[in-house]
Amino acid sequence: MKSINQHTTFKVEEIRKDFPILSRKVNGKPLVYFDNAATSQTPQIVIDAIVNYYSNYNANIHRGVHTLSQEATDAYEQARQKIQAHFNAKSSHEIILTSGTTHAINLVANGFSSILKQEDEVLVSALEHHSNIVPWQMLCEQTGAILKVIPMNQEGELVITEYDKLLSKNTKLVFVNHISNALGTINPIEDIINKAHKVGAAVLVDGAQACPHITPDVQALDVDFYVASAHKMCGPTGIGMLYGKSRWLNKLPPYQGGGEMIEEVTFKKTTYADLPYKFEAGTPNICGGIAFGVAIDYMNAIGFDAIASYENKLLNYATKKLLEIEGLKIYGTSKNKTSVISFNIEGIHPYDIGTIVDKLGIAVRTGHHCAQPIMDFYDIPGTVRASFSFYNTKEEIDALVEAVKKAKTMLS
Amino acid sequence: MLKIENVNIKDIQNEIIDEFTMFDDWMQRYEYMIDLGKSLPLIDDQYKTEDNIIKGCQSKVWVHAKMEDGKIIFTADSDAIITKGIIAILIRVFSNQQPKDIIEADTGFIDKIGLKEHLSPTRANGLVSMIKQLKMYAIAYQTQLN
Numbered sequence: 001m002k003s004i005n006q007h008t009t010f011k012v013e014e015i016r017k018d019f020p021i022l023s024r025k026v027n028g029k030p031l032v033y034f035d036n037a038a039t040s041q042t043p044q045i046v047i048d049a050i051v052n053y054y055s056n057y058n059a060n061i062h063r064g065v066h067t068l069s070q071e072a073t074d075a076y077e078q079a080r081q082k083i084q085a086h087f088n089a090k091s092s093h094e095i096i097l098t099s100g101t102t103h104a105i106n107l108v109a110n111g112f113s114s115i116l117k118q119e120d121e122v123l124v125s126a127l128e129h130h131s132n133i134v135p136w137q138m139l140c141e142q143t144g145a146i147l148k149v150i151p152m153n154q155e156g157e158l159v160i161t162e163y164d165k166l167l168s169k170n171t172k173l174v175f176v177n178h179i180s181n182a183l184g185t186i187n188p189i190e191d192i193i194n195k196a197h198k199v200g201a202a203v204l205v206d207g208a209q210a211c212p213h214i215t216p217d218v219q220a221l222d223v224d225f226y227v228a229s230a231h232k233m234c235g236p237t238g239i240g241m242l243y244g245k246s247r248w249l250n251k252l253p254p255y256q257g258g259g260e261m262i263e264e265v266t267f268k269k270t271t272y273a274d275l276p277y278k279f280e281a282g283t284p285n286i287c288g289g290i291a292f293g294v295a296i297d298y299m300n301a302i303g304f305d306a307i308a309s310y311e312n313k314l315l316n317y318a319t320k321k322l323l324e325i326e327g328l329k330i331y332g333t334s335k336n337k338t339s340v341i342s343f344n345i346e347g348i349h350p351y352d353i354g355t356i357v358d359k360l361g362i363a364v365r366t367g368h369h370c371a372q373p374i375m376d377f378y379d380i381p382g383t384v385r386a387s388f389s390f391y392n393t394k395e396e397i398d399a400l401v402e403a404v405k406k407a408k409t410m411l412s
Numbered sequence: 413m414l415k416i417e418n419v420n421i422k423d424i425q426n427e428i429i430d431e432f433t434m435f436d437d438w439m440q441r442y443e444y445m446i447d448l449g450k451s452l453p454l455i456d457d458q459y460k461t462e463d464n465i466i467k468g469c470q471s472k473v474w475v476h477a478k479m480e481d482g483k484i485i486f487t488a489d490s491d492a493i494i495t496k497g498i499i500a501i502l503i504r505v506f507s508n509q510q511p512k513d514i515i516e517a518d519t520g521f522i523d524k525i526g527l528k529e530h531l532s533p534t535r536a537n538g539l540v541s542m543i544k545q546l547k548m549y550a551i552a553y554q555t556q557l558n
Contacts, residue, residue, distance in 0.1 A: 027438070349492035351470040356494075359438050367470045381491060382470065410443060411493055 004045050004298055010306040015391050018043040018298075022391060029361025032396045037181055037340055037387035038365055039231045040212060042295075046234060049294040053287040061286055062277075076286050079293030080276070086296045087226065088217040089243050093275040096242040096249070097289050101208040102131040104227035104242035105175075107279060108204055109135035111252030112173060118144035121170040123163070123201075126152040126377065127180040127187065130370040132206045136175055145172070152377060156183040156332035160191065171201040178210035182371040182385065183332025184340030186210075193223050202248065208232055208240075212389065213311060213338045215304045218243050230288065235295035239288030242279070249275050256281040307390040311339040314388040318397045325405060331374075331383055339388035342369075345404070348411045350384045356407035357384075362400055421513055424505050425521040432525035441526055445497030452500040455487040466541045471495045473542050477549040483508050484553055486546060498527065499542065506546050511557065514550035519543055 007015060016022050019041045024031050033041060053075070059068035061076050077092075084092040098104040116122070122145050124136055140147045150163045158176070174196040179186050193203045204225035207216055211228040218226050225248065229240035244252075254261055254272055258281030263271040272278045299307070318341055322328055327346035344350055354366030367382040368375045375382055386400060435441045455464075459476035466473040471492035478485050486507040490496045505521075506514050 349471060349495075351492040352494045354470075356442065359442070381472070410439075410446060 004294075004301045007302045007306075010302070010310055010390075012310070012391065012393055015302065016393075018045065019391055020044055020047070026361040026363070027359055032362040032392075032399050034386040034388060034392065034396070034400060035363045035365050036212070036389040036392075037184075037209060037232070037369075037385065039237065040234050040389055041391065042236065043234055043298050045298055046236065046291050046295050049291045050236065050287055053290055058287070060283055072286055072290075075290045075293075076284070079289045082293040082296050083241055086215065086300070087241075087243055088219050090219060091246065094243055094246055094249065096244065096276045096279045097284055097292075098227075098240050098242050098279075099238055099285065100229040100231070100240035101206060101227045104225075104240055105132055105204070105206065106135050107242060107255040108225050108227075108244070108252070109139045110255050113139055113142050114253055115251070116140075116143040116145045116172060119170060120145040120172040121166075121168065122147050123150055123166055123171060123174045123196075124148070125150045125158055125176040125187065126373055127156070127158060127183065127185060128175065128177055128371065128373070129181050129206065129208070130372070132175055132177060132204075133373070136173075146170075149373075150176070152374070155334050156180065156185045156374075157334045157336075158185075158187055158192075160188065163192065164195065167195055167199050167201070169199055171196065171199050174201050174203045175206070176203070177206040177208070178216065179207075179213070179338050180332065180371070180374075181209045181340075182369040182374050182383070183334075183342050184209075184337040184387070185332055185334045186336040186338060188336075189223070190221060193221055197222065209338070209340075212299075213304070213308055224248055230292035230295055233295055234298055235292040236288050239285045239292050241292075246275065249279070254278050254281070258282045302390065310390050311388055314392055314394065314397065315339040315341070317394055318386065318388065318400070321397060321401045322404070325401070325408065327408070328404070331378055331380070340385060341387075342383040342385045344380060344383050345408055348408065350382045352411050353384050353404065353407045356410060357400070357403040360399075360403040360406065362403050364400070421505055421509055421517045428501060428504070429521055429524050438526065442494065442497075445501075445527075446493055447497075448500040449490075449493040449496030449498075452489065452496050452503070455489045459487065460489065466545050473499065475542060475545055475549075477546075477553075479553055479556075482557075483510055484514060484550060486549070488542075501525075502542065502546065506550075511550040511554035515547055515554060 021041050057068050057071040059072045061069060061073040080092050080095050083095050089095055122136055122140055124133060124147060126149050136147055148166050151159050153159055176187055176192055178189055189205050196203045202224040205223050207226050207228045210216060212233045216226060224245050226243040231237040261273050261278050261281040263273045322343060329344055331342045350366040354364055357364055365385040369385055432441060455474050455476050460474050464474045464476055466475060471490050473490045475486060475488045486503050488499045488503060490499055
């Protein structure tokens with residue numbers, strides 16, 4: 001297996017060579033992949049890790065005494081330690097490997113169903129993805145707790161003065177994303193966490209959109225739960241993580257019953273395994289976990305500072321170029337945002353624009369981005385969303401701008 | 413409203429395939445569809461109700477059906493123009509036909525005119541649901557006739 005290329009200086013042409021998919025064509029045109037907020041592309045080193053696992057040491061973990069099982073167990077646990085180090089968790093048992101962000105959120109929501117009481121209040125932000133709304137709605141229906149919404153403003157930012165008013169001694173939980181998937185807004189989570197803790201509430205931060213761009217330090221943030229998905233940060237699908245403070249993870253009941261999560265089983269009583277295994281019933285996504293670790297290594301080798309600075313340049317360039325198109329409106333105009341541009345052209349449905357630009361080889365997302373409340377706020381059916389990653393280029397943005405212009409001419 | 417009397421579904425489909433083979437590339441096909449979309453006879457506003465919406469993930473589609481002289485007349489609309497173009501084609505094929513013919517009709521012609529991608533269930537544009545809905549109306553009317 002090749003080792004990770006050290007990109008000592010940030011050269012996008014070199015970085016692009018790490019991603020085999022970037023050289024393919026779509027509809028006869030070179031692929032321009034601007035749907036990174038939905039899923040990122042996979043570098044060869046991660047693909048190699050997956051192939052290597054299945055070629056050389058595929059085995060079930062934590063059980064077998066044989067060599068393959070030991071090797072797989074070691075690699076899987078090393079991945080957990082890499083994730084721990086990356087997010088600066090105090091201990092590796094605070095990292096629960098899940099199938100992704102949605103699974104992680106559901107795990108926590110399910111745990112709180114035995115803790116919340118009637119009249120307890122749960123705050124959720126207006127900028128959330130459906131996966132960070134629906135589980136809490138279900139939780140509130142189940143427990144009689146009340147769901148309240150932290151509102152947003154026209155720029156697509158949370159209104160913190162309203163958040164202050166919503167907080168009270170009844171507030172037990174606050175759920176907010178670190179970065180909005182639909183608009184790219186970076187939320188002031190330090191302030192949100194700090195204020196929630198003052199009234200005794202726990203905070204879960206959905207970091208699915210943040211982790212591709214920045215490295216959250218869960219201890220510095222003092223966050224209670226932080227969740228992320230590997231597939232948005234150059235890893236494979238079907239694997240993600242839940243960070244939880246030990247105190248909370250010990251308090252929450254197991255999510256699923258099964259093998260791996262038990263200490264002792266008799267028909268009278270089962271005692272549960274310690275963290276993290278208490279929350280990892282059944283055979284986990286071993287290969288995915290290992291590849292997740294490699295993806296984190298890969299991104300760190302490039303460097304998150306270099307990534308953020310380059311993506312910011314792409315964002316500024318694309319914003320300027322797109323706004324030159326008459327009738328184009330950008331949704332989400334916060335000064336604190338990542339490389340996501342959600343836009344519409346007056347009088348044209350986003351689906352129509354998406355269809356035409358796809359024909360020109362450009363992958364963007366259209367629709368409500370699983371954030372219908374945001375679309376309702378702006379009173380629009382959806383947007384076209386172009387989200388940039390560190391392997392995209394200015395030339396690709398030029399291609400997008402040309403394609404949008406063409407779509408506009410065809411559709412007007 | 414486009415009314416083609418006594419032409420069966422298969423013939424209309426072949427006619428549409430002929431029209432589309434004249435185009436050299438996707439852009440001409442899409443420009444044609446956009447034109448069709450713009451000229452689509454709109455559904456009467458009173459039928460643009462929540463009940464008549466076929467919910468696709470991305471664009472809204474409304475369909476209304478009524479029975480006239482043993483044939484079903486469909487009207488429809490969408491908020492997206494390309495979807496409207498496809499609807500115009502579907503209406504041309506399925507409207508003003510007898511329920512049993514609609515039930516039995518296949519939709520392979522969509523593939524032949526280069527619009528296969530719109531039939532993918534993951535496309536989520538409501539088109540698959542729309543065809544299903546047209547056939548459901550036909551089944552419902554057929555049941556009434558029996």
